Amino acid sequence: MDNKKIKDLLYQIAIYEDEYAYKQLFMNCFISLQNFGFSFLKNRSLAEEIASDVLLDVWKKKQYYNDIENPKSYFLTVVKNACLKVISKDKKLRLLPLHDVKTEFFADYGTKPNEEENNYFEVIDSTVSQLPEKCKLIFKMAKEDKLKYKEIASLLNISVKTIDAQLAIAIKRITEALIKVKKNEKIQ
Amino acid sequence: MEKNRYYHLLGRHLNTEILDSEKEELQAFKRSQRIDPELENIISEYWQQQPNFDQDFLNATYHIHLAKRSQNKPQQKIFDLKLIKTFFKKSIKWTSFAAVAILLFFLGRSWFSKTSYLNSKPNSSQIKKTNLGTKSHFFLNDGTEVWLNSGSTLNYPRQFNKNKREVQLVGEAYFKVSHKNNQPFYINTPNFKIKVLGTEFNVKNYEKDAWAETTLISGKIELNIIDKKDIERQFILKPKEKCILNTQSHAIMVNKIEKKVLQDKTETILENMNPIESILNDTTFVETAWLNNILSFDNQSFFDVSEHLKRWYNYDFIFENSKAKDVMMSGTFKNQSIDQVLKILEYSFGIKFEVKDKIIIVK
Numbered sequence: 001m002d003n004k005k006i007k008d009l010l011y012q013i014a015i016y017e018d019e020y021a022y023k024q025l026f027m028n029c030f031i032s033l034q035n036f037g038f039s040f041l042k043n044r045s046l047a048e049e050i051a052s053d054v055l056l057d058v059w060k061k062k063q064y065y066n067d068i069e070n071p072k073s074y075f076l077t078v079v080k081n082a083c084l085k086v087i088s089k090d091k092k093l094r095l096l097p098l099h100d101v102k103t104e105f106f107a108d109y110g111t112k113p114n115e116e117e118n119n120y121f122e123v124i125d126s127t128v129s130q131l132p133e134k135c136k137l138i139f140k141m142a143k144e145d146k147l148k149y150k151e152i153a154s155l156l157n158i159s160v161k162t163i164d165a166q167l168a169i170a171i172k173r174i175t176e177a178l179i180k181v182k183k184n185e186k187i188q
Numbered sequence: 189m190e191k192n193r194y195y196h197l198l199g200r201h202l203n204t205e206i207l208d209s210e211k212e213e214l215q216a217f218k219r220s221q222r223i224d225p226e227l228e229n230i231i232s233e234y235w236q237q238q239p240n241f242d243q244d245f246l247n248a249t250y251h252i253h254l255a256k257r258s259q260n261k262p263q264q265k266i267f268d269l270k271l272i273k274t275f276f277k278k279s280i281k282w283t284s285f286a287a288v289a290i291l292l293f294f295l296g297r298s299w300f301s302k303t304s305y306l307n308s309k310p311n312s313s314q315i316k317k318t319n320l321g322t323k324s325h326f327f328l329n330d331g332t333e334v335w336l337n338s339g340s341t342l343n344y345p346r347q348f349n350k351n352k353r354e355v356q357l358v359g360e361a362y363f364k365v366s367h368k369n370n371q372p373f374y375i376n377t378p379n380f381k382i383k384v385l386g387t388e389f390n391v392k393n394y395e396k397d398a399w400a401e402t403t404l405i406s407g408k409i410e411l412n413i414i415d416k417k418d419i420e421r422q423f424i425l426k427p428k429e430k431c432i433l434n435t436q437s438h439a440i441m442v443n444k445i446e447k448k449v450l451q452d453k454t455e456t457i458l459e460n461m462n463p464i465e466s467i468l469n470d471t472t473f474v475e476t477a478w479l480n481n482i483l484s485f486d487n488q489s490f491f492d493v494s495e496h497l498k499r500w501y502n503y504d505f506i507f508e509n510s511k512a513k514d515v516m517m518s519g520t521f522k523n524q525s526i527d528q529v530l531k532i533l534e535y536s537f538g539i540k541f542e543v544k545d546k547i548i549i550v551k
Contacts, residue, residue, distance in 0.1 A: 031241050055253065164196055165196075168198075171198050171231065172195045175231070
């Protein structure tokens with residue numbers, strides 16, 4: 001999700017009712033939004049529905065969305081609020097706090113490993129997938145959604161310091177994994 | 189501890205949150221040899237990679253999303269509130285009943301208007317008719333340009349059908365059909381049915397003429413010719429081709445047309461009495477010469493020529509001398525009065541005329 005690209009698409013949608021731009025927007029944002037929703041709800045179909053509703057609203061209020069300064073952050077905030085609403089409404093869902101859930105598929109849902117054959121990238125991919133849930137989420141939000149520390153902090157209701165620390169953990173693990181691989185290469 | 193500091197810095201660097209002072213610190217770590225710079229490069233490269241979304245999954249989801257969008261489901265919000273839900277349960281049934289009733293009413297109206305109104309509607313089609321001696325140039329509402337030669341009738345709808353455009357022609361006309369995908373242009377004449385795919389061409393099919401012609405200048409047309417036995421034959425004309433049909437025998441010829449210098453052969457003879465405006469510089473097709481107010485014949489019998497003149501000048505011909513009908517002639521006239529034309533014919537072919545009111549007697 002690139003903010004500038006999203007803004008361009010929203011402009012196209014608002015001015016020309018451009019169906020192609022709308023599809024691009026969907027293709028670029030949907031997975032991030034629903035993965036983010038899933039981090040709250042732990043319910044795949046609910047998260048999908050919320051992500052879909054958020055993008056539906058873009059088509060309904062084209063002009064309104066054209067004026068938004070930081071749409072990426074806005075979308076994620078809307079997802080978060082919708083999720084919290086669902087949680088507070090429906091206590092039957094019995095949601096678990098973030099760090100208690102270990103779902104292997106969560107962060108990789110809807111994404112495929114890159115086709116480019118790079119041994120190191122594969123190592124990093126597998127390391128990331130084994131990170132603690134919260135750490136993984138922060139790593140993905142920073143890398144894939146290209147969100148600022150501040151934005152992540154307000155979305156997840158945690159401090160910037162925590163994010164700093166969590167990212168450092170992720171990078172530490174990745175570096176260690178890479179060092180291991182390099183050592184093995186040397187031995188061979 | 190030092191290494192942990194490095195990871196923090198690298199994280200901030202990747203996220204472009206690093207401060208200028210911290211940049212120095214990160215560089216110092218790299219120089220210190222305690223860190224393998226290659227690893228940092230790999231991680232940076234990995235960080236720049238765009239996530240590879242599963243396109244099949246996204247496409248399928250987008251499909252569902254679009255279906256949801258087109259539903260425009262506002263009811264869900266109504267049902268969110270339990271009070272409204274129970275309160276309106278019955279009344280919603282009533283409103284839907286009313287909606288059905290209104291719908292039926294409108295359907296009935298439109299059906300009614302279709303059956304009885306449509307036939308009596310005076311403006312559903314328009315007729316453009318040119319009298320003898322006059323020509324007409326106009327546009328149809330789809331942008332098609334039409335030149336209607338004298339003594340011709342074009343019948344066309346005021347508003348074209350969405351699937352096809354159809355006109356009826358008796359006589360001669362030149363069409364510049366505006367191209368429209370999925371909306372072919374049809375021209376029905378007594379002898380041809382022409383399907384057009386955006387093009388310029390001339391159609392000539394006067395009722396009395398022995399020959400009906402279609403000449404294609406550019407584009408592509410499909411000719412359907414129905415003969416006496418109701419057998420339909422199809423021709424596809426290429427540019428610069430002309431299809432000639434004998435309306436009696438239904439013999440069909442397809443000729444290539446050539447640009448000709450329309451030379452007035454009588455010019456030399458009549459030099460002194462009628463200086464003709466030189467049109468030698470213009471090369472044009474005999475078939476479309478009429479567009480430029482040029483009346484042109486290429487080896488045609490005087491009877492055929494007289495039919496042309498009749499339409500062109502609105503005079504009737506009576507043949508007292510039936511031999512004159514078979515005199516073959518070629519020639520070109522431009523912007524000349526009927527008197528001048530008759531004089532030219534008299535000089536060059538020895539045919540004598542007598543003009544009474546609007547009737548020309550051939551002696």
